[in-house]
Amino acid sequence: MSDLVAPNRVAPAPPRLRSVTGGWVVTAAVLGSAVVVLDAAVVNIAVPRIGSSLGDDVADLQWVVGGYTLALASLILVGGALGDRLGRRTVFIWGSVGFALASLLCSVATSMEMLVAARVVQGIAGAFITPGSLALISSSIDRRDHGAAIGLWAGLIGVIEAVGPIVGGWLTELAGWRSVFLINVPFAVAVAVVSVRYLPESRDPDARPLDLPGAATAVAGLGALTYGFIGARGWMSLLGVALLAIFAWIQLRGDHPLLPPALFSSRVFTAANLVTAAVYAGLGGVYFLLPLELQVVAGYSPLAAGAATVPITGIMLVSSASAGRWAQRHGARIPMILGPALAGCGAVLLSGIGSRASYFSAVFPGTVVLGIGLAVFVAPLTGAVFAAVSATDSGIASGVNNAVARTAQLLAVAALPGLAGISGARIADTAAFGSGFRIALLICGALLLTGAVLAATSMPRRWESPVS
Template sequence: MTDPAQTSSQGIRLRSPQGRWVLAASILGSGLAGVDATVVNVALPEIGRSLDTPFSGLQWTVTAYTLTLASFILLGGSLADRFGRRRLFVIGVVWFAVASLACGLAPSIETLIAARAVQGIGAALLTPGSLAMIQATFVPEDRSRAIGAWSGLSGIATAAGPFLGGFLVESVSWRWIFLINAPLAVIVVVIAMRHVPETRDPEAAPGLDLVGALTGVVALGGITYALVELPARGSGSPLVLGAGLLGVVAAVGFVVIEHRGRHPMLPLGIFRSRQFSAANLVTFTVYGAMGAVFFLLLLQLQVVAGFRPIAAGTAILPITAFMLVLSSRSGALAYRIGPRLQMSVGPLVCALGLVAMLRIGPDASYLGDVLPGVTVFGLGLAIMVAPLTATAIAAAPDEHAGLASGVNNAVARGAGLLAIAVLPLVAGIAGNDYERPAAFDAGFDRTMIISTALLVLGSLVAFVSISNDTLSAEPDTTTSHCGVGDPPDRVK
């Protein structure tokens, strides 16, 4: 329920009691999905041993979730704009919780992978709504701090996932990394229903692009299957070739459907904004690197360096600390000076952190070999994440906050999905290498080098493409194309 005393004609104040509840619901909800995206990583060795699966099974445990999340998050954003951001957010939280219970009770790797795919759909419904609620609910002058707090605290949840996972794996069972989501989801639903006002786009398209969503699933699924199964089945395998070809054809079909469809979930006109396109290109490069790092680092610490699960999870807590202390300030700073500097420097700092991680090997010490790399990497994330998120959202009109959030999240998740499928393949990690320290160590080093190159590329793209006017420009919504307003005149 909305208290008129806490709102203006432009929205709710961040410092009001209701504003804090809205922010809490948004952060806790997105935190559920964020934690689950990383909490699994620290449990992968135990899952592999418990369910007797090769490395490809571990890849699918992560990528099945990311696959459906990336494929349906655009539809989730469109649904949020049309039917209400709070409504879709609550539905997504409940869906996510039910699927989490199925994951926790899975008797086999195949069942776990299927449940993870279903869980990703729930995350695709709640994630865009969580950020769109902020953009559409708060007064304009409070959005920068609100988005900074959302980015920082949601990022903390993501970074804290491995620590929580390590604790649960050692103390109880890997199954509890999923089962714990159910009671947390109840809290989120209660807060959202009591304190978050409903918002929607009155001009949202009346149709749903289900064909586009399913085509996107086939495209990402086919390409991912070919890449993940290539090491085990070989390049001549009919399944690998068929899946890869199907994925490519579906990808082309997806572009055609979105271009010609009456109500596309991804109106291609949104990419007419150079700033929106540039911000998402930066997102693709840096989140691809991040996906590979968070997937392999926790395996490296356990398989090669000999850390126990909880020690491996604790090892990356400096990332959490930097995100907690600096992200909100970084978001506010970007609104004052423009986002280009932070979006250019942040990836380079992250890249330096990955270079330092090359020291992590057999019998690595935490203080001498692990702490320097994760500290520098965390600092880079704190510099970069809030300005990047704010820029991607600000480049689209306010009434399309759900769509813009969905696109940016889809790009981030898709980048992580492809990185987890491609980079281990390029680095030569396959089969049971997660049980062979020497082989895994060599593949980890090669992956960190490739990821460093991706981060440098992201920095260069930001430096030459991002305008400092983006966060101060007011979108012009008087004219629309494909349901998306013209890019702001000041955004060049």
């Protein structure tokens, strides 16, 4: 009789980091994040060559970057929610396959419209990959190894960020702009293969129903606002603002909001996201316009333009861990003030780049100051976000902060060229573009300095972390 009774099944223990399965989990997470990080780095460098091939209107080039960021920013919380409900491994694989297919479409685009449409699909796929990367580590690796696994993931992603601009410049120069999209394909396919073979499935049994009205109004609102900024259509911008107001109302009144209002009851969390919005708006403008200025006005090759930004990520890679440890002991307020202030000074220094600019006199000082500022700022910001919420809310808190950063970058890319007077220009008009670049970089510097002011006025000097 006892033979007929099914034994109690005990779920297998999560693998340790040094095990074969644990190693494959981290490999998949790193490769998934690498696809998204590398794409952003290489495409920014290739934008001038894309313009010379498919159309050099600045507004079209804004859409090449903005179409991708729009989909990623507005759907990143949806991607995380789908992973919790349908399975993190499943959604991660969907995103990887989708990113590979969209990248292929980008590489064969014959018109700007086709390229922008494919970039939007890339952004949707990226929104499935990005939240799943760290979630897979959190759910699949033994809790005792979480810190080491996340540190390994962060270090490898930092290396990819550092070499990405050089890879993008080298590929653009050697094989043309289409190659910067083709390089995504083997990475994305590798992610899918490793995930299918080695990753365990995980989902949240208590996952909330998906907030479809909130997701729809977020996409529509950001889309309308972006279209209004790029096309200088005030009525569309107003429509975007109205739709985002409806989104906020849905989040306040809904039973299962995509962006839980309770998170913002924490003063630190609210302050950290306000600072994030200002700082990443400034950075979004710098990262979009600097490669254009270096290639179009200063006459740098794509490879030289990519290499020119290496000090930024190099300094961050070397110094961010130390800044994070200092903030853990002394609090995040001082680095969150000092970092954006330094980064703002770096943006102002970069605004002086002109025709035939010398790298070491016109570019290098600004990139070094900007890199130091970001190294001081980024890790303490992340620590402040996690310290502001309980352990059970850390995933959604990280997702919200990521969405805020992406949205700020999106709106900066959409609005800055218009504010600087170059939105309707062509990049071949080097005099007009160079003049607009100086104005835009000064605005970026002001946004970064605004982040420092917000940190000084809104971040408390001391706070208690919520009890897990």
